[in-house]
Amino acid sequence: MTTTGHTSTTPMALRATTTNTxxxxxxxxxxxxxxxxxxxGVDVLHGIDLDIHRGEIFALLGxxxxxxxxxxxxxxxxxxxxxxxxxxxxxxPERGDDAWRGRIGLVLQSWRDHRRWRVAELLxxxxxxxxxxRDPAELLSLVGLTDQADRQVDRLSGGQRRRLDVxxxxxxxxxxxxxxxxxxxxxxxxRHDFHVLVERLARDEGVTVLLTTHDLVEAERxxxxxxxxxxxxxxxxxxxxxxxxxxxxxxxxxxxxxDGTARRERTExxxxxxxxxxxxxxxxxxxxxxxxxxxxxxxxxxxxxxDDGTDGGGDSGVGEGLGRGRDGHGDGETRxx
Amino acid sequence: MTNSTDPANGADVRDALxxxxxxxxxxxxxxxDAPNVIxxxxxxxxxxxxxGAPGPAKKANRPTRRYWRTGFLRGAIELRxxxxxxxxxxxxxxxxxxxxxxxxxxxxDVPGTHIPMAHLTLAGFAAYLLFQIGLVNLPQILVxxxxxxxxxxxxxTPGGIPAYLAAKCLLVxxxxxxxxxxxxxxAALLVDGPLPHGPGGWLTLVWVTALGLLxxxxxxxxxxxxxxxxxxxxxxxxxPVMGLLTTSGAMFPITxxxxxxxxxxxxxxxxxxxxxxxxxxxxxxxxxxEPAGSWxxxxxxxxxxxxxxxxxxxxxxxxxxxxxxxxxxxLTARHRKAxxxxxxxx
Numbered sequence: 001m002t003t004t005g006h007t008s009t010t011p012m013a014l015r016a017t018t019t020n021t022x023x024x025x026x027x028x029x030x031x032x033x034x035x036x037x038x039x040x041g042v043d044v045l046h047g048i049d050l051d052i053h054r055g056e057i058f059a060l061l062g063x064x065x066x067x068x069x070x071x072x073x074x075x076x077x078x079x080x081x082x083x084x085x086x087x088x089x090x091x092x093p094e095r096g097d098d099a100w101r102g103r104i105g106l107v108l109q110s111w112r113d114h115r116r117w118r119v120a121e122l123l124x125x126x127x128x129x130x131x132x133x134r135d136p137a138e139l140l141s142l143v144g145l146t147d148q149a150d151r152q153v154d155r156l157s158g159g160q161r162r163r164l165d166v167x168x169x170x171x172x173x174x175x176x177x178x179x180x181x182x183x184x185x186x187x188x189x190x191r192h193d194f195h196v197l198v199e200r201l202a203r204d205e206g207v208t209v210l211l212t213t214h215d216l217v218e219a220e221r222x223x224x225x226x227x228x229x230x231x232x233x234x235x236x237x238x239x240x241x242x243x244x245x246x247x248x249x250x251x252x253x254x255x256x257x258x259d260g261t262a263r264r265e266r267t268e269x270x271x272x273x274x275x276x277x278x279x280x281x282x283x284x285x286x287x288x289x290x291x292x293x294x295x296x297x298x299x300x301x302x303x304x305x306x307d308d309g310t311d312g313g314g315d316s317g318v319g320e321g322l323g324r325g326r327d328g329h330g331d332g333e334t335r336x337x
Numbered sequence: 338m339t340n341s342t343d344p345a346n347g348a349d350v351r352d353a354l355x356x357x358x359x360x361x362x363x364x365x366x367x368x369x370d371a372p373n374v375i376x377x378x379x380x381x382x383x384x385x386x387x388x389g390a391p392g393p394a395k396k397a398n399r400p401t402r403r404y405w406r407t408g409f410l411r412g413a414i415e416l417r418x419x420x421x422x423x424x425x426x427x428x429x430x431x432x433x434x435x436x437x438x439x440x441x442x443x444x445x446d447v448p449g450t451h452i453p454m455a456h457l458t459l460a461g462f463a464a465y466l467l468f469q470i471g472l473v474n475l476p477q478i479l480v481x482x483x484x485x486x487x488x489x490x491x492x493x494t495p496g497g498i499p500a501y502l503a504a505k506c507l508l509v510x511x512x513x514x515x516x517x518x519x520x521x522x523x524a525a526l527l528v529d530g531p532l533p534h535g536p537g538g539w540l541t542l543v544w545v546t547a548l549g550l551l552x553x554x555x556x557x558x559x560x561x562x563x564x565x566x567x568x569x570x571x572x573x574x575x576x577p578v579m580g581l582l583t584t585s586g587a588m589f590p591i592t593x594x595x596x597x598x599x600x601x602x603x604x605x606x607x608x609x610x611x612x613x614x615x616x617x618x619x620x621x622x623x624x625x626x627e628p629a630g631s632w633x634x635x636x637x638x639x640x641x642x643x644x645x646x647x648x649x650x651x652x653x654x655x656x657x658x659x660x661x662x663x664x665x666x667x668l669t670a671r672h673r674k675a676x677x678x679x680x681x682x683x
Contacts, residue, residue: 069665069666070666072665073664073665073666076493076664076665078492078663078664078665079664098495098496099495101493101494101495102495104493106490106493106665108486108489108665108668109665109669110486110665110668110669110672111485111486111489111490111668112485112486112672113482113485113486113487113489113490114485114487114490115485116418116422117414117418121414125410125411125414126494128407128410129407129494129495129496129497129500130495168490172494172495180665
């Protein structure tokens with residue numbers, strides 16, 4: 001079972017996940033084919049196909065328990081897959097040696113280590129492990145921690161700590177950077193600065209970024225492409241706008257008729273509907289509004305389609321996905337498949 | 338000490354103690370034996386096994402030296418943090434202070450001799466402090482750093498695990514030698530404590546200390562690799578350690594204990610470390626109080642070597658396993674569990 005079958009209703013998304021793309025000029029930084037994982041006979045990943053290219057910011061979305069962490073840990077070389085082919089930076093992550101490790105940066109949300117170290121001291125120390133490290137002082141100013149250089153790590157705020165983790169993740173000039181829920185606990189300004197930093201790394205230095213997040217706004221803002229992982233399968237993959245347009249959610253057109261009743265209609269082709277309305281109407285149409293489906297609509301649609309029991313962690317994941325941006329329009333209809 | 342009955346933690350211990358990967362355990366199963374980790378641990382023990390890891394062979398020598406250098410730099414920084422952190426130092430200083438106070442209050446002689454009992458007690462304390470650094474402090478450091486994610490970060494860093502182990506070696510040796518020196522010097526100055534008699538005594542002091550550390554440090558590393566979390570780790574370690582402290586004849590002549598207890602205690606290294614240090618620090622007349630009537634130095638060397646070998650045999654696979662089991666999700670799960678049990682306890 002590949003993703004192809006599931007995305008057949010969405011031509012754009014389909015193109016993005018097409019398997020057997022002839023590999024011509026550039027090898028993808030991450031390439032997975034039919035990646036499968038099972039724990040004790042229970043499959044948690046059912047044949048993932050993934051191509052992530054140099055300089056791309058790629059976001060992996062999905063509810064808790066969908067297999068995001070498992071997928072990423074397989075790519076990071078921390079977990080052994082059950083089956084399938086995986087190449088990361090040209091090597092099988094299960095056999096990645098020190099040189100391979102040195103080309104990969106990691107920012108995890110769980111790190112609380114090296115509490116007693118001073119910020120600059122820790123960064124300078126980790127620079128010594130790499131053949132061509134960044135200048136620690138420059139790096140500190142890059143992540144905005146210059147003023148905290150002499151501070152002990154456990155006296156940093158949550159956001160500062162995470163920025164230090166980012167600095168440690170890129171001190172070795174990685175070609176590939178894994179970011180796991182990187183902005184959890186950031187205030188809006190820190191989040192913005194972080195996004196600018198990640199974009200700079202990708203654009204100016206060609207760093208490839210694989211981001212896992214629950215924050216749909218962040219994914220939409222940062223990612224060149226997004227894959228939605230639900231119940232161990234990639235349900236959709238494409239640019240944020242492709243996904244928003246693509247999957248299930250139809251656009252919603254609202255207007256008010258001459259006799260004052262509010263109408264709403266869901267359609268695949270809002271432009272045609274609006275044209276027809278105008279054609280039939282004697283004059284301007286009151287309160288006319290076209291709502292394009294958002295990434296969140298797509299996400300919720302994908303997740304809810306899976307709600308029939310298979311996905312144990314799904315409920316909490318949806319809760320987190322719901323965290324931002326629902327403005328209360330057409331709840332029931334949005335979710336109807 | 339909270340008496341946690343969290344069943345999940347129990348499962349973790351079981352899982353951790355289980356030598357083979359449990360196939361139904363999500364955490365334990367399918368974790369990778371990363372070549373760099375294996376390679377690193379092998380190098381740490383001088384067993385430079387090249388298990389077919391990719392990478393040019395001619396470069397093999399240079400990274401090893403870099404690991405050691407980075408490791409020692411790391412160890413030096415950790416030592417500086419230790420010295421600057423009064424709370425960390427407090428435990429060690431308290432031990433020394435207690436030893437000095439006990440020695441100051443004891444005024445009788447070792448039975449059958451004219452040697453002050455305080456000397457025997459101080460030698461015992463010296464052995465116990467070495468023992469404690471290897472089997473209590475080291476495992477605690479390892480478990481704490483694993484829980485915080487330092488081990489995972491170093492696993493994700495090229496050459497990180499070998500450097501980590503080198504740093505810990507340096508840290509433990511300096512801690513042990515520093516504590517021992519502090520105890521002996523302070524005792525000599527304040528309570529007329531014992532110092533080795535002549536070059537032979539100093540030599541014995543050096544080799545018993547070195548071999549004693551070799552006996553307990555790898556063992557402590559192995560324990561640190563399998564213990565669940567810092568809070569429970571201390572409870573699990575302290576019970577047997579206290580048992581050995583009272584039965585090994587470190588603080589008072591072992592001859593006053595039942596024979597069976599003596600026999601059991603003589604399996605473990607503490608008795609022999611204490612006996613070796615007594616031979617270094619006390620005059621030969623004190624042999625009268627020994628169970629065998631002599632210092633039994635060859636047996637001291639033999640038992641401590643055996644424990645050193647056993648420790649290495651356990652530590653290498655267990656540390657390797659601990660390192661390769663680390664991953665982000667495991668770390669998150671443990672933090673969640675810790676937060677949960679903390680919330681329940683509160």
